[in-house]
Amino acid sequence: MPNLPDHLLRRFTSETRIAFFTGAGISAESGIPTFRDKDGYWSKYDPMRLASVQGFRADPELVWNWYLYRREKILSVKPNPGHISITKFQKLFPDSCVITQNVDGLHEQAGNQNIYELHGNIFITRCLECSQEMDVPIIFNPVTEGIPRCECGGLARPGVVWFGESLPMQTLSDAMTLVQQVDVLFTIGSSTAVYPAAQIPFDARNNGAVVIEINPDQTPFTSHADLAMQAPAGVAMPQLFEELYAALA
Ligand code: BV8
Ligand code: ZN
Numbered sequence: 001m002p003n004l005p006d007h008l009l010r011r012f013t014s015e016t017r018i019a020f021f022t023g024a025g026i027s028a029e030s031g032i033p034t035f036r037d038k039d040g041y042w043s044k045y046d047p048m049r050l051a052s053v054q055g056f057r058a059d060p061e062l063v064w065n066w067y068l069y070r071r072e073k074i075l076s077v078k079p080n081p082g083h084i085s086i087t088k089f090q091k092l093f094p095d096s097c098v099i100t101q102n103v104d105g106l107h108e109q110a111g112n113q114n115i116y117e118l119h120g121n122i123f124i125t126r127c128l129e130c131s132q133e134m135d136v137p138i139i140f141n142p143v144t145e146g147i148p149r150c151e152c153g154g155l156a157r158p159g160v161v162w163f164g165e166s167l168p169m170q171t172l173s174d175a176m177t178l179v180q181q182v183d184v185l186f187t188i189g190s191s192t193a194v195y196p197a198a199q200i201p202f203d204a205r206n207n208g209a210v211v212i213e214i215n216p217d218q219t220p221f222t223s224h225a226d227l228a229m230q231a232p233a234g235v236a237m238p239q240l241f242e243e244l245y246a247a248l249a
Pocket of ligand 2: 127151154
């Protein structure tokens with residue numbers, strides 16, 4: 001049973017401009033917990049304590065322990081068929097881009113190109129005060145070694161965007177410009193709950209793009225999608241790629 005109905009399949013030619021917008025769900029099949037699923041991070045921890053500047057200043061050791069746990073978890077897994085399908089898609093559509101909320105670097109590890117990390121990267125370490133990137137080990141023990149400090153005296157923090165922080169302006173503006181121009185946007189594994197990133201599928205839709213959602217659950221975007229594939233990314237993406245590959249061959 002093909003996933004793509006004919007009227008959508010016909011929208012794809014070798015010139016089609018495609019963007020892949022992704023959230024934590026695309027990494028779920030690699031074994032990385034999401035945030036809002038029933039066993040996700042936010043079901044166990046308070047996001048404002050672990051993913052905000054205030055939370056970090058209140059207890060930098062707690063926050064570093066969480067991020068170091070996540071860094072080790074990510075280092076122990078690999079990209080899944082969802083990430084790898086994008087690499088295959090990009091062989092057919094070399095100008096396509098990946099706009100991700102994820103900080104795990106799995107898109108890059110899978111060989112994806114033209115990646116826009118809206119929320120930073122968990123393996124980057126920055127100074128809390130001057131934001132300068134710091135060249136320090138990605139794994140350390142905050143209790144026995146203490147938290148590294150910048151030359152300016154500021155504490156090291158993970159190079160991700162926390163709640164209440166603005167997104168990297170150039171990355172966000174480049175991504176928003178691309179979204180104005182795409183013909184097709186796939187929104188994959190995002191709860192479309194966190195703004196301004198969650199605006200992306202809506203903007204694509206408003207600009208006349210075909211938007212295909214891949215998510216086992218419903219989201220606030222589902223009713224706006226041209227096609228909602230309620231399946232895991234690691235299952236749906238390879239199927240979609242095969243269908244398009246056959247149609248374009
Ligand atoms: C900001 C840290 C302002 C990095 C994270 C209106 C407009 C603008 C802002 C706001 C607004 N209302 C509220 C805000 C504030 C806030 C916000 O949006 N809050 C929400 C909760 C209401 N936004 C912010 O604070 C942002 N900053 O607006 O600043 C500003 C402006 C100028 C100057 C100064 C300040 C910053 C947002 C970034 C927050 N950082 N984390 C990290 O540690 O990772 S948020 C965290 O959630 C992640 O970064 C992630 O990107 C984000 C979204 O989660 P998802 O990726 O969607 O993951 P989630 O678990 O939610 O969902 C997973 C989905 O996958 C589910 O739907 C599930 O069904 C599906 N799934 C599961 N398995 C699979 C699957 N799908 C496919 N296949 C599978 N196998
Ligand atoms: Zn500094």
